[in-house]
Structures are given as structure tokens and as C-alpha cells.
Amino acid sequence: MFHGFEKSKRQVNGVEIAFRQGGSGPALLLLHGHPQTHVIWHKVTETLAQHFTVIAADLRGYGDSSKPDDDPEHLNYSKRAMAADMAELMSALGFEHFKVLAHDRGARVAHRLGVDHAERVERMVLLDIAPTLAMYRGTTEAFAHSYWHWFFLIRPQPLPEMLIKSDPAQYLKSVMGARSAGMAPFSPEALAEYERCLALPGTATGICGDYRASATIDLEHDQADIDAGVKLTCPLKVMWGADGAIEACFDALAEWRKVATTVEGKALPCGHYIAEEIPELLLEEALPFLGKVD
Numbered sequence: 118m119f120h121g122f123e124k125s126k127r128q129v130n131g132v133e134i135a136f137r138q139g140g141s142g143p144a145l146l147l148l149h150g151h152p153q154t155h156v157i158w159h160k161v162t163e164t165l166a167q168h169f170t171v172i173a174a175d176l177r178g179y180g181d182s183s184k185p186d187d188d189p190e191h192l193n194y195s196k197r198a199m200a201a202d203m204a205e206l207m208s209a210l211g212f213e214h215f216k217v218l219a220h221d222r223g224a225r226v227a228h229r230l231g232v233d234h235a236e237r238v239e240r241m242v243l244l245d246i247a248p249t250l251a252m253y254r255g256t257t258e259a260f261a262h263s264y265w266h267w268f269f270l271i272r273p274q275p276l277p278e279m280l281i282k283s284d285p286a287q288y289l290k291s292v293m294g295a296r297s298a299g300m301a302p303f304s305p306e307a308l309a310e311y312e313r314c315l316a317l318p319g320t321a322t323g324i325c326g327d328y329r330a331s332a333t334i335d336l337e338h339d340q341a342d343i344d345a346g347v348k349l350t351c352p353l354k355v356m357w358g359a360d361g362a363i364e365a366c367f368d369a370l371a372e373w374r375k376v377a378t379t380v381e382g383k384a385l386p387c388g389h390y391i392a393e394e395i396p397e398l399l400l401e402e403a404l405p406f407l408g409k410v411d
Contacts (some may be wrong), residue, residue: 118159118306121166122173126181129205130198135181136174136206140166143239144212145407146203147173150221150245151266152289152324154180156310157220160396165218168404172210176223177202178323180314187274187326194326195334196249200230204237216407217241220392222327225249225335228376231349232342240352242403244391245363249331250339251372263362266292270328281321286312297360297388307393339376348378354406355382356399361389381406 122139149157155173165171175182185193207215216239219227224243231238270277281288294300355373357363364384373380387394
């Protein structure tokens with residue numbers, strides 16, 4: 118995996134962020150989802166690196182990045198703090214302007230990154246999410262059944278952390294294996310890496326902090342944007358799995374058009390884990406939008 122990429126860490130925004138970098142050309146930041154790491158991109162990075170300088174980072178709380186304690190207001194895991202990590206990382210690597218391809222939790226960080234650091238993000242592709250505020254306010258029985266972990270992980274300490282730490286591999290399989298494609302999309306090498314990182318000290322704290330923030334402080338920040346008329350202004354492409362909860366429970370394009378000025382997108386023939394289920398189709402859809410170098 119990641120042939121031609123170098124693995125490194127940088128101290129930014131009070132935390133250490135782990136990442137892999139490879140390729141050349143315009144900068145492209147890749148952000149992963151839950152309960153995974155930057156390794157989700159391993160089927161597409163070598164192709165992306167033919168057109169971009171690719172930085173695939175672990176979010177704080179995940180992978181080999183720092184895992185600060187959660188705090189009463191969940192500021193340590195607000196998407197504002199996590200977006201600031203990535204803005205500082207890209208500055209530290211010498212990229213003042215960049216594009217973003219992000220999935221799941223990383224796409225929520227990317228949304229905040231594009232709002233808070235609008236002058237730096239040139240365009241972005243977000244995978245299998247609707248805006249966080251819309252998803253919580255639009256919760257239905259079907260959504261709650263499908264995304265049960267959204268409501269489990271926001272319970273107060275220490276119950277969710279204890280249950281995750283008691284059997285990290287089982288937690289991972291309970292979340293990832295419950296999606297439409299089961300465990301089939303995940304290569305043995307990637308799965309081993311997800312299991313390794315989920316068992317690291319602090320990961321359970323980080324994961325729960327991430328979700329608690331999304332149910333509290335992140336909603337406040339999102340509502341403040343709406344009240345102030347602040348929108349995501351960079352060109353945005355959103356894609357989601359036709360077999361997943363976003364397609365079943367939300368009008369994703371309509372919701373994104375409420376919070377972003379220029380939006381296109383569609384459902385793809387897959388479930389939640391787009392980069393691992395249909396990597397070739399993802400590249401076919403994302404590369405022209407991101408502006409590949411021929």
C-alpha cells in the first residue's frame with residue numbers, strides 16, 4: 118500500500134498529526150472517516166499522486182495522530198479544532214492553497230475547513246454525508262437504526278469508551294460490517310491497520326469526543342453560520358452510496374445547497390465506503406472535478 122509515499126508527523130495546533138505524502142503538483146488533502154484512518158485511500162492514492170501532491174492525514178483522535186482528552190464542552194474535538202489542525206498542517210508542508218477529498222467524519226472536518234479557511238480551499242469532494250445539522254434535525258427511525266453509533270458514542274463517559282476498549286476489533290466489525298457491503302470491501306492489510314489503530318490508547322476517547330462534539334458544539338457553529346448567512350463558497354461535489362442511509366433518509370443535494378453556493382453531485386452504485394468499494398469509479402468522478410493534470 119501507498120507505494121512512493123512517505124509517512125511522517127507534524128506538530129500543529131497543539132497536536133501531532135500523522136500523514137502520508139506522495140506525488141507532485143497541486144496539493145490535495147485526503148481526510149478519512151470513522152472508525153478508520155487515512156488507509157481508506159490506499160486503493161486510489163497512487164493514481165491521485167500522478168496528478169497531485171497527495172497528503173493523506175489521520176484526524177486527531179484517530180490513527181497515529183494525537184488523541185487529546187475530551188473536555189466538558191468538547192472543544193478539543195470540535196470540527197473547528199480539527200479543521201484548524203489540517204489548515205496548519207498544509208501550511209507547515211508549504212501549501213497555502215489546496216483541494217480536499219474527504220469521507221464521512223473527515224468530510225465534516227472538510228466542511229468546517231472550507232468555511233473557516235475559505236480563502237485556502239480551492240474545491241472539494243465530500244463522500245457519503247449530508248450536513249451534520251440537517252442529519253440530526255432530520256433523524257428518523259430508519260436513520261437511527263442505520264447510524265446507531267451516532268447515539269451510542271455521544272453518551273457520557275465512561276460507558277462508550279469502556280465498551281470500545283473491551284473489544285476494539287468487535288466494535289470495528291459491528292460498525293463497518295453492518296453496512297450494505299459487509300466486510301468484503303476491506304483488504305486484509307487495511308483491516309489490520311484499522312484494528313491496530315482502534316486498539317491504541319486514547320482512540321476510544323478520541324472517537325467519542327468527535328461524536329460528542331458533533332452533537333453539541335459543532336451544531337452551535339453550524340447554526341451560527343446559517344444565522345449569519347455564511348456558506349461554503351468553493352466549488353463542491355458531493356457523492357453518496359445508493360445503497361446507504363444518505364440515499365434512504367436524506368435529500369443530500371438539497372441539504373448541501375442550503376449551506377453551499379455551488380454544488381453538484383449524485384448517488385453512486387455502492388454503500389458507505391466509496392473509496393474501498395468502487396475506487397475506479399470514484400477516480401473517474403473525482404479527478405475531472407478536482408482538476409487533474411493531463
